[in-house]
Amino acid sequence: MAGLEEAWRLLDSARRVHVVSHIDLDGLAAAALLLRWARRRGLEAVHSVAGARGLYRVLRRGLQEAAGRPGTLVVVADLSPRSRSEAEAVAALLRWGQRLAWIDHHEWPPGAREALERAGAVVVHDRSHVTAEIACCVARCGGEDLELVEIARADDSCSEDPRGLAERWRLVLRHLDWEGLRRAAEALAEGDLWPDWARRIYEAEAPRYYEEIRRSTRVDRYEISGVRVAVVTPPPRASGCDVQRLGLVPGPGEVDVAVILYPRGLSIRTWGKLRADCIASRLGGGGHSHVAGAPRPSTSMGPAQVARMVANAAAGCRGL
Known part of the structure; x- marks a missing residue:
């Protein structure tokens, strides 16, 4: 993957990590893996979530904060710029030397990657892997981390994972607000792949949810x-x-x-x-x-x- 070693060097030298991820399971899993990596090393690690439409606003806030916190690495996970002009707008925010790594597997608009890289951002873009897998490669994870990658891959491909967690998380995430989505990523980062609070939401909502799909x-x-x-x-x-x-x-x-x-x-x-x-x-x-x-x-x-x-x-x- 192009940019992988550069992203690893940025991550390895960071003193603080701020992950901005998409709101789906792949984005949250990628965020969880990066949070887990940072906290194992005693680093401060924070997480923000964003949809495609709100990415610039959330990222602007994170990069402005990073300007006053030397050593902060901002990582965007599982989101693509909506246009070259949005990428150029993000690039313009890097004028105080903030460090930005961007990992994603979606299609990008022409010129967006080049605009970010000219401003010093490191982009790891690989459409053949889910973003959680790219995050795992960047953070050089393994062992128990790989189960989280499998869940993200199953959700992204609409396939089954051995424990059926992708299907269940998919429903739960649709019933969470922004704070709930961050809570989900925190649970995954801590290794709790199916917390009790998520199970309760699933059991309460699943029968009605699936019946409504079949009926309507x-x-x-x-x-x-x-x-x-x-x-x-x-x-x-x-x-x-x-x-x-x-x-x-x-x-x-x-x-x-x-x-x-x-x-x-x-x-x-x-x-x-x-x-x-x-x-x-x-x-x-x-x-x-x-x-x-x-x-x-x-x-x-x-x-x-x-x-x-x-x-x-x-x-x-x-x-x-």
């Missing part, structure tokens, strides 16, 4: 310009992985693209040679080769309009 999810199918598209509309708070796990997302052989439609976003799944990340990037988003996301242009845009938009974007996205 709607599937509309279209064929536009030779592209077979299914638009799946679940309840607003449902996870795409859970909708898929319950068998409500048409799969390979049935459609070319499945779109899970949320009030503010699209979760795009493809099979074979059609690239979900390519489709998503043409719609202002990004992601991985067969699972990606993009903003929903308007809440008034219905399934038929979404299907046409996705089919048009899919042109030229085969086998890239």
Whole structure:
């Protein structure tokens, strides 16, 4: 991974670590691994969470604080700049010599990495690994840390981990506020992979949550310009992985693209040679080769309009 050794040197020389992570399980797991590493060495380590829209604000606050705390390393985990201009805005914050490491596995806008690196940031960007795994490589972890990486990988790929923790955490995280998300990362950092408070939330919410998905999810199918598209509309708070796990997302052989439609976003799944990340990037988003996301242009845009938009974007996205 390019930048890995540089990131390790920054981490190894830090006297204080401030992790800014995404709010999903991969981001929180990556934060937990970095917090765990720092605290094992007696370093002060703090954690902030951010969504894509709030990243600049949270990062600005963290870097401004770091300017007054020499030896602080700010690490961004599992978030990508939304645009080159946002990356340039972050780069402009590094004018007092703050140290910034950025680890991520999502698609990045052209020029964003270069803008950060010119300002002295170290970027470790590898789309073939989840961010928790990249964090593990940066911190040179092993042993018990690897179970946390497996949970993050299972959540990111919508697959099963041996203990079923990815599925359960996925539900719990959807019921937490910002403080609750930080609490989750702290529990994971301490090695408590399934704390009692999380179990209680899961047991209270799971029956109603899964029943609502089964009862309320709607599937509309279209064929536009030779592209077979299914638009799946679940309840607003449902996870795409859970909708898929319950068998409500048409799969390979049935459609070319499945779109899970949320009030503010699209979760795009493809099979074979059609690239979900390519489709998503043409719609202002990004992601991985067969699972990606993009903003929903308007809440008034219905399934038929979404299907046409996705089919048009899919042109030229085969086998890239």
